[in-house]
Amino acid sequence: MDCILNQTHFLNTRLADGTVADLTVTGGRFSAIAPAGNAARLGAIDLAGQLVLPAFVEGHIHLDTSFYGDAWRPHIPCTNGFDVRERVVFQMRNLKQAAPMEERARNQLELCVGHGSLAMRSHVMVDAAVGLQHVETILGVREKYRDLIDIQLVAFPQSGILSSPGTAELLDEALKLGCDLIGGLDPASFDRDVKGHLDVVFGLAEKRGVGVDIHLHDGGTLGLFEIEEICARTTALGLQGKVVVSHAYALGDISPDALARAGERIAAAGVAIMTNAPGNHPFPPVAALREAGVTVFAGSDNIRDSWWPYGDGDMLDRANMIGYRSGFYEDWELEVAYDVVSHAGAKALGLEGYGIAIGARADFVVLRAEHVPEAVVAVPKDRTVYRAGTAIARDGAMIG
Numbered sequence: 001m002d003c004i005l006n007q008t009h010f011l012n013t014r015l016a017d018g019t020v021a022d023l024t025v026t027g028g029r030f031s032a033i034a035p036a037g038n039a040a041r042l043g044a045i046d047l048a049g050q051l052v053l054p055a056f057v058e059g060h061i062h063l064d065t066s067f068y069g070d071a072w073r074p075h076i077p078c079t080n081g082f083d084v085r086e087r088v089v090f091q092m093r094n095l096k097q098a099a100p101m102e103e104r105a106r107n108q109l110e111l112c113v114g115h116g117s118l119a120m121r122s123h124v125m126v127d128a129a130v131g132l133q134h135v136e137t138i139l140g141v142r143e144k145y146r147d148l149i150d151i152q153l154v155a156f157p158q159s160g161i162l163s164s165p166g167t168a169e170l171l172d173e174a175l176k177l178g179c180d181l182i183g184g185l186d187p188a189s190f191d192r193d194v195k196g197h198l199d200v201v202f203g204l205a206e207k208r209g210v211g212v213d214i215h216l217h218d219g220g221t222l223g224l225f226e227i228e229e230i231c232a233r234t235t236a237l238g239l240q241g242k243v244v245v246s247h248a249y250a251l252g253d254i255s256p257d258a259l260a261r262a263g264e265r266i267a268a269a270g271v272a273i274m275t276n277a278p279g280n281h282p283f284p285p286v287a288a289l290r291e292a293g294v295t296v297f298a299g300s301d302n303i304r305d306s307w308w309p310y311g312d313g314d315m316l317d318r319a320n321m322i323g324y325r326s327g328f329y330e331d332w333e334l335e336v337a338y339d340v341v342s343h344a345g346a347k348a349l350g351l352e353g354y355g356i357a358i359g360a361r362a363d364f365v366v367l368r369a370e371h372v373p374e375a376v377v378a379v380p381k382d383r384t385v386y387r388a389g390t391a392i393a394r395d396g397a398m399i400g
């Protein structure tokens with residue numbers, strides 16, 4: 001610490017553009033960024049040329065349903081290809097035998113923070129069977145971790161809305177309790193009523209003045225039709241910049257012409273697309289959508305839960321996966337993969353003061369890599385995570 005209260009100097013930091021700079025943090029925000037070369041000051045932290053990146057953005061996760069830290073749950077395959085309804089049944093069965101939700105959520109949160117995510121959006125299940133139990137628990141966990149990570153919660157109708165009578169009222173209640181966004185789930189294939197489902201989702205968005213984040217696994221022209229409906233409602237309600245379609249598998253299995261038209265429409269509506277480059281599913285073409293002006297961001301989604309056994313909460317690893325599955329090889333493409341887990345995520349979540357810039361919040365990750373492309377490829381695990389200029393995690397573990 002310097003003689004000025006709450007001020008810390010970080011010397012010889014390598015920034016994403018390759019320049020080496022000295023950073024000053026005052027009161028938890030960057031107050032100066034100067035070319036390296038300042039004389040060592042008492043108490044200054046010399047980062048010796050390590051790469052400094054803004055903390056990653058975990059844009060889509062499920063804090064209530066992971067078994068991370070709990071007993072291993074072998075994956076149960078669907079009986080006849082991927083089926084959301086059947087997976088929900090497996091999930092309900094598994095959750096009945098799981099460790100307490102708060103414990104599992106905390107395990108997962110610390111996993112994410114340890115790898116450098118300090119902003120997160122978690123979907124939380126709301127349905128007629130669990131009521132508001134999950135929401136109440138996760139709201140409590142969010143409160144306990146508020147000094148370490150910023151968390152947005154989505155009231156998520158995991159069992160549909162029309163298929164699970166009473167859910168619409170519970171979703172409204174969840175928003176009143178403190179959820180930040182209204183979720184949705186496959187209006188066509190799950191609820192079999194696109195208009196009815198979206199009427200509830202956008203009705204609640206309008207009533208409570210919140211954003212929307214819809215899980216959409218429906219593929220092909222059906223999924224595309226739903227995306228178009230979501231875009232139309234977004235525009236009609238003036239919700240540009242506040243609506244997300246998570247997964248949007250359809251964008252990965254339509255013709256290039258249809259994709260070009262869809263990209264234009266999605267960009268014009270200000271709807272963002274979340275992908276986690278999932279297993280063997282088709283997924284949205286990241287580069288083409290970005291070129292059309294669409295914000296594409298990422299999340300871990302499921303971590304060791306009833307949907308799949310993968311996930312480690314490391315968004316740099318996620319950038320690697322997205323780059324790998326997208327066929328990204330050139331440096332600029334690897335930088336795109338990184339942008340998806342950082343700046344694009346911040347934009348999609350509407351984060352204030354994000355980045356390494358004067359006035360921005362000093363939430364950052366320090367790691368050993370020459371530059372961003374190398375970080376995306378090497379995914380160095382030894383890193384230090386700073387929250388408001390204070391180290392809170394090192395090499396994947398929380399400090400203190």
Ligand SMILES: [Zn+2]
Pocket residue numbers: 060061062123215246301302
């Ligand atoms: Zn999800």
